[in-house]
Amino acid sequence: MSKPDAFSAYDPILAQTPSSDPWLHGPGEARRYGPDFDLLGKLLSVPVQSGEVSESGRFAKGIDAWLSHELRRSGFGEDEVWPRATRPRVLPRDLAVLLDKLPNKVADEVRRRLPQLPSVGPADAKVLGRAYYKQVDVCIARWDRGPELLISTKAQLSSFGKNLPNRFEEAYGDAANLRGRYPLAAVGFFFVQRATILESEPDAFERTVDMIRKLRDLEGANGYTATGLALVDWSGSADELPQVNLHSDEIPDDVGPAQFLSAMIHHVTKVTPVVHHVAVRSKMERRGIPVAEQDSADAMAEASGAE
Known part of the structure; x- marks a missing residue:
């Protein structure tokens, strides 16, 4: 299409990763989500091996790419979740539907031009909050439903205790800004x-866990719907490339990635009618749901018929 973007290095890995069922529970059992931690390690190994490790940039994009993949695993559509697995990373679903309907030659030409039209296919998803625009790292949104899922991601790889108060302040402000409008x-x-x-600043880790818990919504106080924490590390000698590994055992279950993804996905289904996100509900509830996915065009047609 065009020159590579910040996600391009992850495309081959995602293309080779099957979209397996993330839910581990059986029918009638309590919800239990199983994140693909191996994939997260592979994605984050890319910037580590290339020496592009920073708290922003490609390392952070690897986190975004992983969360987006997890949402697609859970049943959300390829064009619903941003960043998309292919360029353009942000593409209104209705435009994606139009491209599928166009003759191949016309559709290919439109796709070629999209990167040159940032107002149509932007590189990042920016949404208006109550007080200011916010660049959202992972998003599910449609014009007929509005923003349904908005995730902010942050990475902290050093100077933990020193910078933690700033992360807390920024995160709390972003939560109030987004929840205030949506x-x-x-x-x-x-x-x-x-x-x-864990070894260099154990006190900062305790404060981190406390921060993750306190950022959550309490009695309508405009906190986050869900918050999550992951610990990663890597090492390598001159003879081998470093591989990123997850440290899951050290994280309390109530702040881990599994509960975060489960809570976010469940909330989306909880506040929408059963005729939306049917595939997501069927996977999560472990049953076939006997309704068809309703689109905005279907709803308008039904309303016209009722009149």
């Missing part, structure tokens, strides 16, 4: 730290 949306905060914090 009270029904699933608004989440996902934090990734390097596991060296």
Whole structure:
């Protein structure tokens, strides 16, 4: 299409990863989500091996790419979740539907031009909150439904205790900004730290866990719908490339990635009618749901017929 973007290095890995069922529970059992931690390690190994490790940039994009893949695993459509697995990363679903309907030659030409039209296919998803625009790292939105899921991701790889208050302040402000305008949306905060914090600054890790819990919504106080924490680390000698590994055992279950994804997905279904996100509900509820997915065009047709 055009020159590579910040996600391009992850495309081959995602293309080779099957979209397996993420839910581990059986019918009638309590919800239990199983994140693909192996994939997260592979994605984050890309910037580590290339020496592009920073708290923003390609490392952070790897987190976004992983969360987007997890949402697609759960049943959300390929064009519903941004960033998309292919360029353009942000593409209104209605435009994606139009491209599928166009003759191949015309559709290919439109796709070629999209990167040159940032107002149509922007590189990042920016949404208006109550007080200011916010770049959202992972998003599910449609014109007929509005924003349904908004996730902010942050990485912290060093200077943990020193910078933690700033992360807390920024995150809390973003939660109030987004929830103030979109009270029904699933608004989440996902934090990734390097596991060296456990030995170098154990006090900062305790404060981190406390922060992740306190950022959640309490009695309508405009906190996040869900928050989550992941610990990663890597090492390598001159003879081998470093591989990123997850440290899951050190994270309390109530702040881990599994509960975060489960809570975010469940909230989206909880605040929408059963005729929306049918595939997501069927996977999560472990049953076939006997309704068809309703689109905005279907709803308008039904309303016209009723009149």
